[in-house]
Amino acid sequence: xxxxxxxxxxxxxxxxxxxxxxxxxxIALGIGASxxxxxxxxxxxxxxxxxxxxxxxxxxxxPHPMSGYTPGEEPTEQVTRYDAERLLREARGDRQALMTTGxxxxxxxxxxxxxxxxxxxxxxxxxxxxxxVPFRAGRGWTAQxxxxxxxxxxxxxxxxxxxxxxxxxxxRPLRLNETEFRIIGVLDHWRPAPRFYDLAGSxxxxxxxxxxxxxxxxxxxxxxxxxxxxxWGDTGGNDTGPEAPCVWMQYWVQLDTPARAAEYxxxxxxxxxxxxxxxxxxxxTNVRLRNVTEWLDYKQVVPGDVRLQVWLxxxxxxxxxxxxxxxxxxxxxxxxxxxxxxxxxxxxxxxIFVQLLVEAGTLGLAGGLAGLLxxxxxxxxxxxxxxxxxxxxxxxxxMLALTFALALVASLLAGLVPAWRACQVAPARQLKSQ
Numbered sequence: 001x002x003x004x005x006x007x008x009x010x011x012x013x014x015x016x017x018x019x020x021x022x023x024x025x026x027i028a029l030g031i032g033a034s035x036x037x038x039x040x041x042x043x044x045x046x047x048x049x050x051x052x053x054x055x056x057x058x059x060x061x062x063p064h065p066m067s068g069y070t071p072g073e074e075p076t077e078q079v080t081r082y083d084a085e086r087l088l089r090e091a092r093g094d095r096q097a098l099m100t101t102g103x104x105x106x107x108x109x110x111x112x113x114x115x116x117x118x119x120x121x122x123x124x125x126x127x128x129x130x131x132x133v134p135f136r137a138g139r140g141w142t143a144q145x146x147x148x149x150x151x152x153x154x155x156x157x158x159x160x161x162x163x164x165x166x167x168x169x170x171x172r173p174l175r176l177n178e179t180e181f182r183i184i185g186v187l188d189h190w191r192p193a194p195r196f197y198d199l200a201g202s203x204x205x206x207x208x209x210x211x212x213x214x215x216x217x218x219x220x221x222x223x224x225x226x227x228x229x230x231x232w233g234d235t236g237g238n239d240t241g242p243e244a245p246c247v248w249m250q251y252w253v254q255l256d257t258p259a260r261a262a263e264y265x266x267x268x269x270x271x272x273x274x275x276x277x278x279x280x281x282x283x284x285t286n287v288r289l290r291n292v293t294e295w296l297d298y299k300q301v302v303p304g305d306v307r308l309q310v311w312l313x314x315x316x317x318x319x320x321x322x323x324x325x326x327x328x329x330x331x332x333x334x335x336x337x338x339x340x341x342x343x344x345x346x347x348x349x350x351x352i353f354v355q356l357l358v359e360a361g362t363l364g365l366a367g368g369l370a371g372l373l374x375x376x377x378x379x380x381x382x383x384x385x386x387x388x389x390x391x392x393x394x395x396x397x398x399m400l401a402l403t404f405a406l407a408l409v410a411s412l413l414a415g416l417v418p419a420w421r422a423c424q425v426a427p428a429r430q431l432k433s434q
Contacts, residue, residue: 012359016331020363023327027367030320031407032374037306037313039375039399040382043392044205044302048192052132053292057261059087059251060288061272063281065232075286076230078247081240082280088124092267093253094260095130098215099123100249101198102225106211107175108163118159119226120211121198122218128154130254131197136160138170138185141214149220154185154212179221181213193392194301196292198227198250204301205389253289265289303389317410324363324414332356332422349423356419357412364411368404375403 013020047053061083062075079087084098100122107115127133128140141152153174160169169183194204218225219240231239231246239246255261268287275281290298375395382393395403 010362012331013362019327019331023324023331023363024367024370026320026324026327027364027407027411028370028374030317030410031368031371031403032378033313034317034406035371035375035395035399035403036378036382037309038402039379039395040389040393041302041306041310042396042399043193043394044306044389045296046193047293048194048196048296049131049292055254055256055291056130057093057253057255057264057289057291058295059253059268060290061268062283062286063245063247063275064283066282067232069283071284073286075288076247078228078230079249079251080247081242081244081249083275084249084251085242087251087253087271092264094256095126095254097124097127097130097252098249099127099198099252100215100225101209101227102218102223104176104211104223105178106159106163107178109173110163113163118210120213120218120223121209122215122223122225123212124215126254127212130252131192134188134190136186136188137168138183140185140212146214146216149216150214151179151181151217152184152213153181154187155183156187156208156210157189159210160186176211176213177221177223187212193389194296196296197252199295199299199301203388204299205387205392207388261289261291303387321410321414324411325417328360328363328415328418329421332418352423353419356422357415360411360415360419361408363415364407364409365404367411368407371407372400372403 049056058077059079060075060077061079063080063083064076079098088096088098102120102122103117104120105115106118121127125141125143125146128135133140136157138154140154141150144150145152153176155163155169155174163169163174164172169186172183174181174183191208195206195208196204217223225240225248227248229239229246229248231244233245235241235244235246238244240248253264255264265287268289269285272281272285272287276283276285379393379395383390
């Protein structure tokens with residue numbers, strides 16, 4: 001029966017081409033605008049660490065002095081070098097990683113490539129397994145390499161292609177800041193969105209670093225650092241030293257069960273109390289332990305203009321649906337004589353209602369197809385913008401399915417009132433007027 005109703009819908013479309021085109025266009029415009037903004041929002045608010053976001057935690061402590069203290073305020077988002085290295089040594093998590101960012105000069109062996117600076121991640125060994133960083137070749141360094149301040153480096157897929165073309169770079173030397181390193185690993189494509197592990201002072205959707213090397217090595221060689229830093233008191237001219245009163249590092253810990261997370265929180269509270277007793281901390285104990293999802297919610301990484309665009313597109317879709325309701329109502333009521341004849345021949349109101357809803361749904365599918373093309377055009381326009389997240393604006397299979405689902409549901413909702421009004425037609429009145 002549904003196939004028959006579908007055939008009737010196609011016949012109706014051919015009889016009213018202009019009205020059908022207007023309804024399809026109205027639905028397509030609403031769906032196209034909505035799916036463009038929803039796709040961008042979906043990409044920017046996605047889970048950057050699927051399957052593990054609930055077990056990776058960002059550590060926050062409060063080492064600041066009492067000056068400027070406000071009870072109940074959030075602790076600083078970064079930690080001091082002393083705290084990061086102390087927590088790393090005590091290793092109370094299932095895995096833990098300290099990290100920060102910097103820039104180093106790369107001196108290629110190839111004469112056709114001039115030296116250039118590259119953004120670099122200084123980290124401890126657990127960075128790679130804790131964040132499921134994929135490798136195309138080789139491996140990351142070990143905790144022993146951290147202790148030995150080893151001259152080893154992991155490079156990105158992009159940098160490997162740039163420096164070595166299609167050759168295998170693992171085991172080859174690479175000069176960084178006039179020091180020779182050995183390449184031990186090449187990452188596969190890896191661009192978590194948002195870049196959750198370091199949101200301080202950088203765009204949340206920027207590219208990942210080109211180089212990764214042990215933090216201990218970066219300090220032994222006095223490599224420069226970048227990113228936010230907040231200092232207080234006397235740094236003794238060395239704001240990155242082990243005892244410097246400066247927060248500039250990120251610290252993450254892996255805790256595989258809620259019980260382990262609760263235990264680690266108590267450990268942080270005890271650690272904070274210990275540091276206050278030793279005179280390093282002055283403020284009352286104030287720690288936070290947020291997993292990846294909670295951390296992204298706290299940081300509100302999705303740009304405000306993207307959220308606003310989603311609401312505006314939803315409003316535009318609603319306006320388009322209201323127009324579609326009016327057009328459907330006009331179309332269905334114009335067919336009152338046809339509906340009266342069908343009723344007189346034995347069709348029930350339910351049959352008429354279902355037939356007209358099938359017609360509305362068919363319109364929705366056509367509008368969804370046209371809306372998909374408009375959404376793809378809209379996403380192409382987004383990718384031309386200078387924003388760092390623009391390159392991520394691509395529609396995946398889930399959003400593709402949502403496009404047609406939204407178009408179908410929207411058209412069915414738009415068809416409810418017109419179909420109900422049309423099936424109230426009295427057959428006797430229509431037959432008498434013929």
